[in-house]
Amino acid sequence: xxxxxLRTADFGLLDDAVEDWSAMVTDLAKLKEDARDGLKxxxxxxxxxxxxxxxTKEFIGRxxxxxxxxxxxxxxxRNILRDTRDELKGCHRRLGExxxxxxxKKLTVVGHEGGFSVTADVPSEGRAGSGGxxxxxxGEEKDRGGGGDRRGDIxxxxxxxxxxxxxxxxxxxxxxTVLGAIADQSRLGFSDARYQDRDAAARAVREADELxxxxxxxxxxLTVAEFDRLDAGLAKxxxxxLFAERFATRLGPRGTLEFWTGITDPSGSYALREGREGRFxxxxxxxxxxxxxxxxxxxxxxxxxxxxxxxxxxxxxxGHGVGPMGFQVMSNLxxxxxxxxxxxxxxxxxxxxxxxGLTGNGENGNDIWEFGGASGTSHTLNHIGxxxxxxxxxxxxxxxSRSPEAATSFLGQExxxxxxxxxxxxxxxxxxxxxxxxxxxxxxxxxxxxxxxEEHDSHGDELHTGRNNxxxxxxxxxxxxxxxxxxxxxxxxxxxxxxxxxxxxVRSVAEDPSRLTGHGYMSDSVGQIxxxxxxxxxxxxxxxxxxxxxxxPVAGTAAHLGEQDLTRFLYTLGRNPEGYAAVxxxxxxxxxxxxxxxxxxxxxxxxxxxxxxADCLKDGIGEIARTAGQIQGTIGAGRAYxxxxxxxxxxxxxxxxxxxxxxxxxxxxxxxxGLATAPVVGPGGIVIGGVAGTAADEIIGAITDxxxxxxxxxxxxxxxRQFQDTADSTYRLVEEAARKAGENTGRxxxxxxxxxxxxxxxxxxxxxxxxxxxxxxxGVPQQLDTDE
Numbered sequence: 016x017x018x019x020x021l022r023t024a025d026f027g028l029l030d031d032a033v034e035d036w037s038a039m040v041t042d043l044a045k046l047k048e049d050a051r052d053g054l055k056x057x058x059x060x061x062x063x064x065x066x067x068x069x070x071t072k073e074f075i076g077r078x079x080x081x082x083x084x085x086x087x088x089x090x091x092x093r094n095i096l097r098d099t100r101d102e103l104k105g106c107h108r109r110l111g112e113x114x115x116x117x118x119x120k121k122l123t124v125v126g127h128e129g130g131f132s133v134t135a136d137v138p139s140e141g142r143a144g145s146g147g148x149x150x151x152x153x154g155e156e157k158d159r160g161g162g163g164d165r166r167g168d169i170x171x172x173x174x175x176x177x178x179x180x181x182x183x184x185x186x187x188x189x190x191x192t193v194l195g196a197i198a199d200q201s202r203l204g205f206s207d208a209r210y211q212d213r214d215a216a217a218r219a220v221r222e223a224d225e226l227x228x229x230x231x232x233x234x235x236x237l238t239v240a241e242f243d244r245l246d247a248g249l250a251k252x253x254x255x256x257l258f259a260e261r262f263a264t265r266l267g268p269r270g271t272l273e274f275w276t277g278i279t280d281p282s283g284s285y286a287l288r289e290g291r292e293g294r295f296x297x298x299x300x301x302x303x304x305x306x307x308x309x310x311x312x313x314x315x316x317x318x319x320x321x322x323x324x325x326x327x328x329x330x331x332x333x334g335h336g337v338g339p340m341g342f343q344v345m346s347n348l349x350x351x352x353x354x355x356x357x358x359x360x361x362x363x364x365x366x367x368x369x370x371x372g373l374t375g376n377g378e379n380g381n382d383i384w385e386f387g388g389a390s391g392t393s394h395t396l397n398h399i400g401x402x403x404x405x406x407x408x409x410x411x412x413x414x415x416s417r418s419p420e421a422a423t424s425f426l427g428q429e430x431x432x433x434x435x436x437x438x439x440x441x442x443x444x445x446x447x448x449x450x451x452x453x454x455x456x457x458x459x460x461x462x463x464x465x466x467x468x469e470e471h472d473s474h475g476d477e478l479h480t481g482r483n484n485x486x487x488x489x490x491x492x493x494x495x496x497x498x499x500x501x502x503x504x505x506x507x508x509x510x511x512x513x514x515x516x517x518x519x520x521v522r523s524v525a526e527d528p529s530r531l532t533g534h535g536y537m538s539d540s541v542g543q544i545x546x547x548x549x550x551x552x553x554x555x556x557x558x559x560x561x562x563x564x565x566x567x568p569v570a571g572t573a574a575h576l577g578e579q580d581l582t583r584f585l586y587t588l589g590r591n592p593e594g595y596a597a598v599x600x601x602x603x604x605x606x607x608x609x610x611x612x613x614x615x616x617x618x619x620x621x622x623x624x625x626x627x628x629a630d631c632l633k634d635g636i637g638e639i640a641r642t643a644g645q646i647q648g649t650i651g652a653g654r655a656y657x658x659x660x661x662x663x664x665x666x667x668x669x670x671x672x673x674x675x676x677x678x679x680x681x682x683x684x685x686x687x688x689g690l691a692t693a694p695v696v697g698p699g700g701i702v703i704g705g706v707a708g709t710a711a712d713e714i715i716g717a718i719t720d721x722x723x724x725x726x727x728x729x730x731x732x733x734x735x736r737q738f739q740d741t742a743d744s745t746y747r748l749v750e751e752a753a754r755k756a757g758e759n760t761g762r763x764x765x766x767x768x769x770x771x772x773x774x775x776x777x778x779x780x781x782x783x784x785x786x787x788x789x790x791x792x793x794g795v796p797q798q799l800d801t802d803e
Contacts, residue, residue: 016184018126018176022114024107029100036093043089091197091216098213099190106183113179117172122165124176133173135165189217196220196257196314222252223261230266234277235284242291242298249301259308264316268324272332272344275302279396280333295398300351307352307414321358325365329373339396339405342366343384346407347396349414359414359421366407367430367457376431377465378439384468401472402480408461409481416487416498423492427512430460440464458492458519461485463530479536486537493517493544502547508571509548517548517574525580528587528794531594538594545588546601548574553605553642555581565620566635567609582649582782582789589653592665592672598650599732600676600715603748606643607711610636611756614764629764636767637774640749644742644775648782651741655796658736666736673732676719710755714748723751738798742779746772 114124121136193216226248229241237245252258266274277283279295309317327341346366349359373383384406397404404410415422431438433454441450455464462485470478487498493513496506509517520541524531531537545552553567555576588594613620613635617628620635657665717723721730724747731744753771757763783799 016180016187017128018110018124018131018180021103021107021110021180021183022126024103026100026104026107029096029103033093033097033100036089036096040090040093043085046085088197092194095190095194095197095213095216099186102186102213103183106179106186110176110179113172113175117168120168120172122169122172124172131176133169133176135169186213189213189220192220193217193257196261216257219252219255219258220261222248223258224265227262227265227270230262230274231270234274234280234287237278237284237287239286239290242287242294246294246298246301249298249305253301253305254308256308256312259305260312260314260317263306263309264314264320268320268327269332271306271324271348272327272341275299275348275396276332276338276344279394279398281394299348299398303348303351305352306348307354310355310358321355321361325362328362328365329369339394340369340384340407342369342407342411343405344396346410346414347404348410350397350399350410352414353417354414354421356418356421356424359411359418360424363411363415363421363425363457364428366411367428370408371431376435376437376439377460382468400480402470402478405470406468406481409484412481412484412488416484416491419491419495419497422488423495423510423512423516426456426458426461426489426492427516428457430455430457456519458489458516459523462489462520463523463527479534482534483536486540489516489520490540490543493520494547498540498543509574511572514551514572514574517544517551518576520544521574521576521580521584524587525583528583531587532590535591535594538588538591539597542588542591542594542597542601545585545594546597546604549601549605551576552581552585552646553639556642556645557638566638568619578785579789582785585646585649586653586786586790589650590657592669595650595654595669595735596672596676598646599673600718602643602646603714603718603752604711606639606749607714607752607756608709609639610752611710611759613639614756614760614762617762633764633767633770636753636771640753640771640774641778643749644745644778644780645782645785646778647741647745647775648779649786651735651738651745651779652783652786652796652799654735654741655738655798656794659796659798662736666734669735670733673719674721710752710759713755714752717751718748723747738783738796742776745779746775749775 117124117133123134123136125132125134190213193213197216226245229237229245232241249262252262263271278287278298281288310321324341324345328345330341332338332341332344345362370377395403397410402409415425431440431454433452438452438454440453440455442453443450444453467481470480472478490498493509493516494502494506495509495513496502524541531541550567550569551574554563554569554573556578557563557567585598588598613632617632621631622634622638623631626634654666654669718731721733723731725731725740725743726747727740727743729740729743731747732741734740749771750768753768754763757767787795787799
């Protein structure tokens with residue numbers, strides 16, 4: 016900023032801009048409120064079906080969110096402009112005051128291209144010996160009496176004016192930088208950047224530049240103090256969008272890979288390994304969060320970063336061409352944070368292409384992912400958990416578990432085509448004893464065929480982090496929300512891609528139960544999936560009746576599941592404590608809320624036009640109870656079988672899980688209800704908000720805290736080794752569900768309450784028969800034969 020520009024500055028246009036942006040902030044605040052409470056609020060309460068449930072409603076939710084981002088971005092721009100204007104006005108005022116003080120001291124300041132000059136204003140007769148000065152150097156001037164030295168005054172004024180101009184330049188340039196960066200964050204729509212003032216945004220950008228310089232240093236030259244500064248800076252600013260984009264792009268994709276490879280290199284800096292290796296996990300988390308935030312930027316620089324990062328996937332990072340590949344390094348920086356869906360999908364596509372090429376479509380094992388292509392390496396890219404990070408799919412799948420849209424896209428992709436000449440996969444698909452080539456989705460390859468690299472912990476025990484992360488990614492892919500969380504009002508209805516994945520999962524486990532029983536640690540996620548697809552499961556077990564759609568309404572796309580596959584699938588889940596608990600609690604939650612829904616809407620289910628409304632309601636509640644009994648009988652048989660094998664120890668494990676799943680109370684009881692017309696139901700048919708104190712909440716609480724007993728006086732579901740005890744618990748809970756549902760709607764029916772246990776018994780008994788038949792007597796508890 017030159018002197019005359021600041022001295023003669025007219026702030027009228029800047030005042031107008033601040034005023035206009037302030038008005039826009041006010042208007043957008045109102046639009047944001049209308050979109051949230053009006054548009055989206057009405058959408059959440061509406062009765063959605065078909066494409067409206069899966070497309071329109073989700074679009075409305077995203078549109079409402081855009082208004083929130085628009086308001087936030089406008090507010091940030093207004094705040095930055097206002098601060099810039101106020102600070103520049105302060106510089107303008109300070110400059111005027113400095114010039115006035117100089118004038119009183121007979122000093123003249125003249126601006127010119129490239130700077131300014133300060134001279135002494137003295138009579139001409141004294142000028143010859145006075146030694147005037149410019150702004151670029153000290154000057155001196157004798158006073159009129161010839162006795163005073165003016166150099167001090169000239170120098171002081173020059174330095175003061177220069178400091179003011181430097182500050183004004185910094186304000187102006189940093190404002191331009193941060194405003195441009197905010198605008199660049201989102202190519203379409205608005206970014207979620209939020210800043211209360213210009214200084215906050217400027218600090219984020221400045222810190223990003225300084226930390227990127229540190230990270231570009233050779234890791235062996237990085238001091239402990241510099242490591243600490245990097246870690247602290249990423250921890251403080253990592254979630255700041257401007258900082259994240261600036262840091263990532265300044266460091267660059269290769270720089271990012273080289274930085275983490277160098278930090279974790281066992282032959283690298285002794286000082287870091289000796290003094291800070293215990294904090295490598297913190298740095299990994301903070302770096303991951305920063306890169307995840309940066310990935311959401313639409314800036315041109317970040318688009319290049321993402322493209323080039325994927326392009327480095329098969330490049331060896333480090334010296335001598337024996338370091339880890341880019342995919343291995345970057346995947347370990349995906350374990351924390353929410354990465355951009357499009358980036359994850361493209362990354363995953365290229366990662367699987369690399370796997371196909373390097374492993375012969377998976378036929379030759381995955382030794383290639385061992386560091387440097389040789390076993391026995393001590394390089395540990397991962398410091399969050401116990402696995403080394405050698406398998407790039409392990410970290411990548413963890414990242415997918417927090418990004419449902421990307422997980423759905425990735426797992427649903429085709430891994431290999433049937434007619435691929437290098438396809439090694441053959442199966443007997445029609446039962447005629449002859450195998451033929453088959454196409455496989457990425458899910459099928461990873462779940463059924465992949466040879467996962469073996470890893471062991473420090474005690475020599477085998478690790479299963481990769482497969483477990485696959486289960487988490489599958490949970491996100493099928494439910495539409497991050498793994499480990501519960502659905503919310505913003506969770507979209509299940510779409511066709513998600514339903515197809517669930518169909519593939521159920522069919523796969525039914526075809527070969529060892530795919531799950533051999534990896535029991537996956538059962539908690541698979542059980543959660545089953546719980547959130549309870550409407551679809553009920554339809555599958557109740558197939559063939561045209562009334563299913565009104566008895567078990569589903570929002571979005573329903574998964575088409577066959578009774579035989581479902582029986583084998585549920586039985587397999589019942590053999591694992593976490594899987595059993597998820598299905599048990601999910602089923603009772605669904606049953607109770609479904610009963611309450613039909614009590615509230617007695618005309619919803621009509622099984623026979625000639626029947627009265629009361630009869631239709633009784634029949635509908637009876638069918639719900641029957642299907643509940645069938646599900647409980649199926650998972651109960653699986654639990655009983657494990658009890659026969661393992662004895663009381665295994666039964667204690669089941670009870671422990673039931674007693675410690677406190678997260679299933681309150682809001683958790685709304686999972687997977689699928690009631691598209693219920694007034695408290697959100698997208699996907701999920702009951703949202705206000706569920707505490709409902710009939711379902713009371714039922715789930717009774718199961719988890721052991722406050723409800725069966726007819727024999729035993730706590731429900733605490734003696735799963737005895738199949739009949741499970742049956743008694745089921746009958747008691749179904750009766751309780753019917754009673755509480757009737758009470759909560761003010762339409763209690765003693766007749767229905769008196770008959771639901773009998774209906775549940777029919778379902779429970781039929782489950783025993785179907786388990787015996789569909790499993791061909793293999794792996795079935797002896798009690799089922801005795802009961803028959």
